[in-house]
Amino acid sequence: MGSFQLFGKELQSLKNRKGLLIALIGVMLIPIVYVAVLLSATWGPYDNLDNLPVAFVNKDAGGVSGGQAINVGNDLMETLKESNSLGWHFVTEEEAMEGLDKQEFYLVVEVPEDFSQKVTTVLDANPQVPELRYIQNEGLNFMGAQVTNSAVEKLREQLGDKITATYARTVFSRFTDIETGFASGADGSKQIADGTEQLADGTNTLLTSLTEKSADINKLAAGAKTADAGAGQLLSAINGGTGDINKLASGSRQVASGATQLKGGSQQVLAGLNSLKGGSTEIYTGLQKLQPGSENLLNGLQQLSAGANRFYAGIALGDGTQGNPGLAKGLNQLATVLQSKQADIEQMAQGAALLQTLAQAPGMEAYRENLLALSAGLGELGTVYPVAVQSANALSNGANQMAQSMPALTAGIENAIAGQKTIVSGISSLTAGQGQAVKGIDALVAGQTAVVSGASTLAGGASQVANGNASLTSSWNKLGAGVSSLKSGLTQISTGNETVAVGWKTMTEGVTSLNDGVNRLQAGSSELVTGLEGGREQVAALRITDENIAMFSSPVTLAGEKVNAYEYYRDSTAPYILSLALFVGMLVLSMFVDFKKPAVLPKSAVSWFVSKWLQLALFATIQAVLVTGFTLVVLQLSVDHVVQFILFGIFVSIVFMSIIFFLVSVAGNIGRFIALVLAVAQLSITGSNLPIPMLPENLQAVSAYLPFTYSISGFKSVISLGDLSMLSSNALVLVIYLVAASVLALIAFIVSYKSLTTKYTPEVQPTA
Known part of the structure; x- marks a missing residue:
């Protein structure tokens, strides 16, 4: 069965499935509803x-x-x-x-x-x-x-x-006030012109007087300069002696300060000696109390040594009498005896079983209780005796170790006794020496008391000398300051007189210039009168209207024009809305139409693929015709090229169908999810909301590989731009998407066809 026959079977199968046919009609209307809402002529951000x-x-x-x-x-x-x-x-x-x-x-x-x-x-x-x-x-x-x-x-x-x-x-x-001001200015400048004539007469008289007094001013300046030189010599002599006076005052202050420090240090030394005296007395008293205790400790150590020797003799040697060989020797003998009898005790313990057997024999009822008690005692003896042997051995070993340790202990005690004897002797010597130290400190305290008294007297005398020298320094400094002030005053007078002489000369020259300036001022004031009167006439000629004020407030207006202008806001979004509607329509269609299952068993993978592709292309074409026709007729979208608009819409719908056809054929629901992600990814980076050049560079690079970029640009070229060359270039890129998606889908059908005959039971078997 050929591809077109199989395509006919696919359409016939839809005719027999009324529910699916109704669902297909509803799916075809989804893009129309989409564009009807978003492409309304009154739907825009600035319409309401x-x-x-x-x-x-x-x-x-x-x-x-x-x-x-x-x-x-x-x-x-x-x-x-x-x-x-x-x-x-x-x-x-x-x-x-x-x-x-x-x-x-x-x-x-x-x-x-x-x-x-x-x-x-x-x-x-x-x-x-x-x-x-x-x-x-x-x-x-x-x-x-x-x-x-x-x-x-x-x-x-x-x-x-x-x-x-x-x-x-x-x-x-304010122009009226300015006009009045010009008039007032003209009157005032005329008065200035009159005044300058009188000023010129006065400056001539002043210049004559200044010229006559110049010689007297020069003599006054020379005399003041001579007086300033004499005051300078006097001040130099006083300054020469100031250094010696200051050294004397400084030395006396240092002596007074040293005497004061000597007094304070002597008092501190005396206080320290008093403290040392009290401490030495306390040390002497403590040593007297320590000596009896040290002697008692020596007696105790000697008694401990005697007791340790007796204890060692008792453990190791005994007291030498018959039957008391010492603790260690006695325990050794006990352990030896117990070990020698252990075999006999074990034999007796074995006899306990015989006594139990004998107690049960006939005729032994009268002795049974005693025999059983004897048997129990022998058994307990057999259990306890080994423990006694072990205990005796342990005691013997401990006594031997103690006997071995006792010589070292007694030697240590002897060493302690020798050391304590040394301590007792040292304490006695230290007590005698500390008594002598106490007497020496008493003598030192008495001498330091005399030093403190002498230091106080020295400090008082040094202070009086320092005060006298300070008064002499103050008086000498005052004398220098007075002469310095006199020198400064004479210098100022000399400088002032010289300045007066220079100033008198300058003033003479200035008055000469002033006289010349007054003459020029007189000429300028006449010109000012003429200018102010002319300005008043010009300001009076100004007549400001509301039109002039409007020009000042808004001096510039805009004059521009638009090309390829949009009549409504929806015209700018139509390319994006149409692209999204056609893509979503085909994606929803994939949920109702099986993109792979054939109506009958195909004879080849190619015929199977072609029949399915033709079926979906038919749906895509119908969808595009409905959407573009509704947009043109019902919504009355203004389009520059109507025929190209309809044909491009059909072409874009078939391209999107091929992409979704490939994704769903290969991955099923996962492919549908990828198609949905692809649609979402293209919402903002394909020139819908922002021009592509305004996107970040990385997103610009991504947008070059997305089909919406070219479908939106193509729709713009036929709706508002009227640029068919732009339409051709975008359509050419979409052809690449169409061919690539179709070839990949064909490969998927070829791979799936190998298992189709085993996994698929056709509804209608192919005819012979």
């Missing part, structure tokens, strides 16, 4: 701005500019009431904040109370810039935030125009 709730709070108290009352806040509010740029709500500050907290307002604009007042400060020395405050609730919607950003910027421009007009009106209102 007057429904966007924003709050306006006017707290402006107004101001006065150029003698006229102004209120920029009220003017702006009246303008906004007549505008439908946004859904303005004119409320109080409390209502605005409450609405913002309840998420009712996207924007709150507030005109502060001092807005107009700050506007009037334009010509002040420190003008204040008015501030328009706003709070934007960006979290409600990002696009809403962008719209309100634009609205706030337009408000700023409107206020800027109004404020500039106010500035211009204020400036122009």
Whole structure:
């Protein structure tokens, strides 16, 4: 059966399955519903701005500019009431904040109370810039935030125009004052011209007087210079003796300071000796108390040595009498005796069993109880005797070890006795020496007391000498300061007289120049009178109108044009919406139509693939025709090239079908998931929301490999750009996707065909 026959069987199988056919019709309508919602002519971000709730709070108290009352806040509010740029709500500050907290307002604009007042400060020395405050609730919607950003910027421009007009009106209102000022200036300059004539006469008289007194001023300067030289010689002599006076005062101060330190040190030494005396006495008393205790300790060690010797004799040697050979020897003999009798005890223990047997014999009833008791005693003796032997051996070993340790112990005690004898002798000698030390310290304390008394006398005398020298130094310094002041005064007088002489000469020259300047001033004031009168006439000729003020407030207007303009916002999104609708339509179709299962068993993998591809291409074509036709007829989308628009829509639908056909044929539901991920990945990086050049470089590189990039660009070329060459280049890239996806799907069908005959039971067997 050929490919086209198999294709006919596929369509016939759909005819016999009414439920699937209805589902297919519904799937075909999904893209239409998609574009119907998103391509509505009134669906755009700027189509319903007057429904966007924003709050306006006017707290402006107004101001006065150029003698006229102004209120920029009220003017702006009246303008906004007549505008439908946004859904303005004119409320109080409390209502605005409450609405913002309840998420009712996207924007709150507030005109502060001092807005107009700050506007009037334009010509002040420190003008204040008015501030328009706003709070934007960006979290409600990002696009809403962008719209309100634009609205706030337009408000700023409107206020800027109004404020500039106010500035211009204020400036122009001053022209009358300027005209009056020019007139007053002309009158004043005429009076200046008259005054300069009188000033010229005065400067001539002053110049004559200065010239006559120049000789006397020079004599005064020479005399002051001679007096300054004599005062300098006197000051030099006084300064020469100041060093010796200062050295004498400094030395006496050092002597007084040393005597004071000697006095303080002597007192500290005396206090230390007193402390040493008390400590030495306490040490002597302690040594006297320590000596008896040390002698008692020596007696105790000697008694311990005697007891240890007796204990050693008792353990190792006994007392030498018959039957008392010593503890160690006695325990050794006991252990030897017990060991020698152990064999006999073991034999007796073995006889315990015989006694039990004998007690049970007939005729032994009268002796049975005694025999059993004897047998138990023998058994217990056999158990206890080995323990006794072991204990005797242990005691013997311990006594031997103790006997071996006793010589070392007695030797240590003897050494302790010898050391303690040395300690007793040392304490006796130390006690005698400490008694002599106490007597020596008493004598040292008496001598140091005399030193302290002498140091006090020395410190008093040194202080009196230092005070006398300090008074002499102070008087000498005062004398030097007085002569220095005299020298400074004479220097100032000399310098001043020289300055006066120079200044007198300079003043003479200055008066000469002043006289020349007065003459020029007289000529210039006449010219100023002429200029001010001409300026007054020019200012009077200015007549400022509202048109002039409008020109100052908004001096530039924009003049531009658009090419390939969109009539509606939906025109800009149509390429993206159509691409997404066609892709999603084919993806949903894959959930209802089996992309691989044939209606009948095909004779080859190629015929199987071709029949399925033709079936899905038919569905893709129908879907594209419905979507493009609905867009053109019902939505009335404006398209530059209608025929190319329909044909490109069919082509794009078939390309997307081939891609999904390949993914589903190879991976089933996993392929559908990959197709969904592919659609999501293309939402923002294929030129739908942002131009591709505005994307990061890595995303630009990715977008070059996504089919939406070329379908969107192709739709743009036929909808709004009218560029068929651009359409051809994008279609060529999509052909590559179509061929690649179809070839890969064919390979998948070839691989699957090998197992089709074993795993597939056809609904209709192929005819012979």
